[in-house]
Every structure is written in structure tokens, then in C-alpha cells.
Amino acid sequence: MDPMNDPSVMALPHPVRLEAATGTAVDSQILGHAAPLAELRPILIDETTPTEALINIVPGLHDLAVHHFGVFSGQGMGTFMLILTRGRLRAHGDPILKVAPTLQGLLAESDLDRGLPSRFFRAPYPLAYVEFARPNPLRLPNRESGMHECEGVYVGSYQLPAEHPTLANPVRNRALKLDPSQPARAVELVITGSPVGKAHAADDASQNLLLLIQDEDECLNTVLERHITFYNDPAAYSSPGMMPLDPAERRTLAPIISELAKVLVYLNLPDAELIPTRERTDLERRLKGLGPKKAARLKRQLGTAYDHILVGPSVEAEHEAGSAGADGEPGAQVRPHWRRGHFRRVRYGEGRSETRMAWIKPVLVNGGSVAAGAVKPKPYVVH
Structure with missing residues (x-):
């Protein structure tokens, strides 16, 4: 099968x-057309230069971007920034954080409390790719091919000195x-949409x-709301070479950024579960010394294998059950339902003078009265 149409590749x-x-x-x-990759690498991993600025700083990079306006079917600077960001991730060693389905379901039933500081909106690497579990209800539009499922x-994260361009x-x-x-901290997000259900593996979406x-102490919700409001105003959208967002693009921002924020806050927890998964590395190791027939089968697997870090529990979490009624009276029977979780700061240490992040997980109340799996977290809806 043509890899461009292979479902496992898409x-x-x-x-x-x-x-x-x-x-x-x-x-x-x-990127090799702009400069030798060895020369570009120190620039690609520079933690003071967002990609938006990089295009205008590196000699030849802006001209290369302009040249590729026509190559990428009119998608313009947005597609070039996507390719450049992919190159920057490679220069950083390809850190991919894959959210476990169990964790993503629990986060969907958790809220970001008011007052959580913005400092928690960061990945544990200068640049990383956060891969969402799928299927999910998050959607990203492409003006030519319609809605795509958000894949990650x-x-x-870049530290900008005062008076930075x-x-x-x-x-x-x-x-x-x-x-x-x-000075400021720039958090650059490149959202990608899956080509599954579309024409081929390159028929995706990005924003x-x-x-x-x-x-960094300002409420994370406040910061996110201010930026979403800004990007909801076409007159204010002013990244180099980018078109103003259309209504469909603006509607999809809030739920995607909210989902990402929960994942990033989770990653800042002291007890966050992170499991290195070396699928590709292990296959490459096994290939050494194998004969042609055995090696051929593993090489096919190698085409879709990649190293990543699994974020969150790898098995279904056990649900806690409760028996208190809605008004707190012992023994009162209430319909089984999910009590939403939330992130919050908790005090600890001598005199409770220090703070750390904690996650109060969603709880299935009165879950013992129903068959396992009969009550599921209510899905968040994307309009």
C-alpha cells in the first residue's frame, strides 16, 4: 500500500x-536549502527566539518561506512555520509527550481553579510535542478540507529580554x-489536525x-482568556505572513488550549506519571544481527514506531465511590454521577509556608450501585 494512504501512517x-x-x-x-543543518542547529535550539522571530532573523530563511508560499497549495507562512517547528523539535531530540487515554478522560472532568499561576503553562522541555489521545472531540479547521480531529x-517556551523584537x-x-x-516568556503553540478521514497523509491542518x-503569578485562566479574546479579533491578529482567523478557527481555540493547559499543569505535578516508551529504539536494537526474513517484518513495524513519553496512567484508573447524599446526609441515595476534579495549590512544609500543585481527581459518586462502566465522564462539547 502507498504509505501516503496507509491508515496506520495517517x-x-x-x-x-x-x-x-x-x-x-x-x-x-x-531547511537545508537555507543553510547546512549543522550551522542551523544552534539557532533552532535557541531558547530566546520564537519561530515567529526566527524567520526574520536567520539569513535566507524568510526568502525560503516566501518561496514555499506557492509550493504548499496557498497555505502560506502557516505551513512553513509548521515545517520549521518540526525541524526545531528534531534539533531538540524529538521529545513527544503522549497523553494516555485514561488521563485525558479524567482531565476532561477536571477544572482549572481560579488563581493557578501562569508559570504552570509550560512543558518540561524547551520545545515538545504534546500528543492527545484519540478519538477526542477537539476539532481544528482547514479552509480547504474542513474539520480535522486535533492530534496534538x-x-x-522562549525567554525574551526587554525590547525583544x-x-x-x-x-x-x-x-x-x-x-x-x-522581559517576557513567549509560549509558541502550533496546533495540528489529523489527516484521518481525508485524502492522504499530508492532508492535515495546523494553527x-x-x-x-x-x-508568572497572574491567574492562568485570566491570561488564556485575554489571549483567546485577542485571537478572536481579526483586526488584532498580526503574526508575520498569517491570515486573520475565520469564525470556525476562532471557535476551536478555547477548548484546545484548555485541554492543553490541563495537560501542562498535570506535567508540573510532583507525582505526574511519566513512562518512557522506546518503541523505535527497541526495534532498531532488535534488528541488529537478524537475518533478511526476520528483519523485513521488523522493518515494516519500524515505519510507524516512534519513541515517546507516556503521560498519565497506562491502565484504567479505579473509580472512588461515595455514599453521601447531595445535601450531605449519611445514607441518602443519589443518582450515580461524576464529581468534577480540579487543580489547586496546597500548602505544606514548616508552618505551611511552601506551596505545590495538587490534583483532586474526579470521583464517581455512588458508583457502587451501578454496573462497572455504566456511568462515564460527561464529554466536553465543541461547538
Whole structure:
């Protein structure tokens, strides 16, 4: 079967899909036209330069981006930024964080409490790809091919000094309440949509967003709401070479960013479950020394295998049951239902002077009165 139409290839997340479909690292091929990759690597891993700024700083990179406007079917700078971000992830060693289905279901039933600091909106790597569990209700539109299931987000974190060129946009500064004379942390998001159900493995979707944070203690919800409001205003959207968001694109932002925020806050928990999974590395090790027949079968598996870190429990979590009534009276019978979880800061240490993050998981109340699996978390709806 043509790899471009192979369902197992189309189901792969963006960082590995095109390479599996084409047999080559597309990002390395394209970026190699700007400069030798060995020379580009120190720039690609620079933690003070968002991709938005990188395009205008690296000699030849902007010209390369303009050249590829026509190559990528009119998708323009957005597609080039996606390819460039893929190249940056490769330069960082390809950290892929794969959310376990059990965790994603529990996070869907958890809230981000008011007051959680913005500092928790960061990945444990300067740049990582967060792969969502699928199927999920999150959708990302493509203006030509319609709605795509959201498969994940590239998350980059960059420390910007005062007067950085990224802080030189007065429209954005006013909307986001930024002071260009102060340093900021830029969180660059590149959201990707799966090609499953579409024409071929390259028929996907993407959306770029830049979040700028100057007060790490400010409420995360407040910061996210301010940025979503900003990106909901076509007149304010001003990333280089990007078209204003259309209504369908604006509607999909909030649920995707909310889901991502919960994953990132979870990753900041001291007891977050992170399980290294070396699928590709283990297959490559097993291939050494095998004969042609045995090696052929493993090589086919190698085409869709990739190393990643599994985030969250790898088996179904046990549900806690409760017997208290809705008004707290012992023994009162209540209909089985989910009590929503939430993230919050808790005090600990001597004199309870220190704080850390905690996650109060969703609880299935009165779950013992129903058959296992009869009550499921209520799905969040994307309009």
C-alpha cells in the first residue's frame, strides 16, 4: 500500500507522520536549502527566539518561506512555520509527550481553579510535542478540507529580554497588556489536525498561536482568556505572513488550549506519571544481527514506531465511590454521577509556608450501585 494512504501512517502524530509517509525528513530537506543543518542547529535550539522571530532573523530563511508560499497549495507562512517547528523539535531530540487515554478522560472532568499561576503553562522541555489521545472531540479547521480531529500541539517556551523584537508590536502589546521594556516568556503553540478521514497523509491542518506572559503569578485562566479574546479579533491578529482567523478557527481555540493547559499543569505535578516508551529504539536494537526474513517484518513495524513519553496512567484508573447524599446526609441515595476534579495549590512544609500543585481527581459518586462502566465522564462539547 502507498504509505501516503496507509491508515496506520495517517494515524501517526505530525512529528513522525510525513517522514513515515515519504521516507525522508521533509523538514530537514527544506531547511537545508537555507543553510547546512549543522550551522542551523544552534539557532533552532535557541531558547530566546520564537519561530515567529526566527524567520526574520536567520539569513535566507524568510526568502525560503516566501518561496514555499506557492509550493504548499496557498497555505502560506502557516505551513512553513509548521515545517520549521518540526525541524526545531528534531534539533531538540524529538521529545513527544503522549497523553494516555485514561488521563485525558479524567482531565476532561477536571477544572482549572481560579488563581493557578501562569508559570504552570509550560512543558518540561524547551520545545515538545504534546500528543492527545484519540478519538477526542477537539476539532481544528482547514479552509480547504474542513474539520480535522486535533492530534496534538507543539509547545515551545522562549525567554525574551526587554525590547525583544517580538515585543515591538504596539497593537498586540495593547491587547495583551504587555510592557516592551520588561522581559517576557513567549509560549509558541502550533496546533495540528489529523489527516484521518481525508485524502492522504499530508492532508492535515495546523494553527499557530503565540502567548506572551510577563507576570508568572497572574491567574492562568485570566491570561488564556485575554489571549483567546485577542485571537478572536481579526483586526488584532498580526503574526508575520498569517491570515486573520475565520469564525470556525476562532471557535476551536478555547477548548484546545484548555485541554492543553490541563495537560501542562498535570506535567508540573510532583507525582505526574511519566513512562518512557522506546518503541523505535527497541526495534532498531532488535534488528541488529537478524537475518533478511526476520528483519523485513521488523522493518515494516519500524515505519510507524516512534519513541515517546507516556503521560498519565497506562491502565484504567479505579473509580472512588461515595455514599453521601447531595445535601450531605449519611445514607441518602443519589443518582450515580461524576464529581468534577480540579487543580489547586496546597500548602505544606514548616508552618505551611511552601506551596505545590495538587490534583483532586474526579470521583464517581455512588458508583457502587451501578454496573462497572455504566456511568462515564460527561464529554466536553465543541461547538
